[in-house]
Amino acid sequence: MTAILELKNVSKNFGGVSAVSNVSFGLKQGEIVGLIGPNGAGKTTLVNLVTGVHSLSDGQVIFKGEDVGSQKPFQAARRGLARTFQIVQPFPEMTVLENVSAGAVFGGAAGGIAAGQEAAQAELDFVGLGHVANEPASSLSLPNRKRLELAKSLAMKPSVLLLDEVNAGLNASEIDDALKLIEQISGRGVTILIIEHLMKVVLSVSERLLVLHHGELIADGTPKQVVEDQRVIEAYLGAKFAERYKVAG
Ligand SMILES: Nc1ncnc2c1ncn2[C@@H]1O[C@H](COP(=O)(O)OP(=O)(O)OP(=O)(O)O)[C@@H](O)[C@H]1O
Numbered sequence: 001m002t003a004i005l006e007l008k009n010v011s012k013n014f015g016g017v018s019a020v021s022n023v024s025f026g027l028k029q030g031e032i033v034g035l036i037g038p039n040g041a042g043k044t045t046l047v048n049l050v051t052g053v054h055s056l057s058d059g060q061v062i063f064k065g066e067d068v069g070s071q072k073p074f075q076a077a078r079r080g081l082a083r084t085f086q087i088v089q090p091f092p093e094m095t096v097l098e099n100v101s102a103g104a105v106f107g108g109a110a111g112g113i114a115a116g117q118e119a120a121q122a123e124l125d126f127v128g129l130g131h132v133a134n135e136p137a138s139s140l141s142l143p144n145r146k147r148l149e150l151a152k153s154l155a156m157k158p159s160v161l162l163l164d165e166v167n168a169g170l171n172a173s174e175i176d177d178a179l180k181l182i183e184q185i186s187g188r189g190v191t192i193l194i195i196e197h198l199m200k201v202v203l204s205v206s207e208r209l210l211v212l213h214h215g216e217l218i219a220d221g222t223p224k225q226v227v228e229d230q231r232v233i234e235a236y237l238g239a240k241f242a243e244r245y246k247v248a249g
Pocket of ligand 1: 014017018037038039040042043044045
């Protein structure tokens, strides 16, 4: 099957720092793929490159057959390439509904603000925030701010969703709830790339794992292949961890 999103030899340098180096991979329609690697490996930079936040130093990003390497963030959103941010920063004075409506409009909701509000309400209901739609965003707890962030990107009607540490700072039961939502989003046919530090979590949802280390893609395979990969064990997992999380099948 052809990839819905494909990166070809993508690189990004910040001055002398090579944040992403010659990375190539494709995401197939409907896949859930985990993106892992140590702090500073280049994961967030990669998401920024795919969504037009950073310009490419080299390489190509192909989305639905189109070269989108020079797009701006709003164009990415309008094409159906949405992302969440690692640090969740809603507009604090605006209501929860207004925050998500802004996402819908940014994503190009046909019919402007009214249609945006309708889409926003539907996504708020979906993530379980329908009852606080008219509260100021500043009143939300961290787990609910994460849900708001998710609703905002869903209101853009994405076909590919890039999730940057949506579970960071959540407790075990909040993570379970977030994972259920991710599975439901995948059930809509959305292709998902999830950046996640908790291996237990990433292994529970991912069909495939990508591993970045010093900006380079050092592994791309099934969770079992990746967990047993010697380079990944040395760069990220550590031997004890790899043994503990060896996955069956
Ligand atoms: N705007 C920037 N200017 C300069 N250097 C940057 C910029 N953004 C990222 N970097 C550098 O690029 C490298 C990759 O950073 P990045 O944030 O993508 O890693 P990460 O894998 O997402 O890390 P973490 O898991 O800690 O979030 C790091 O060395 C970082 O300092």
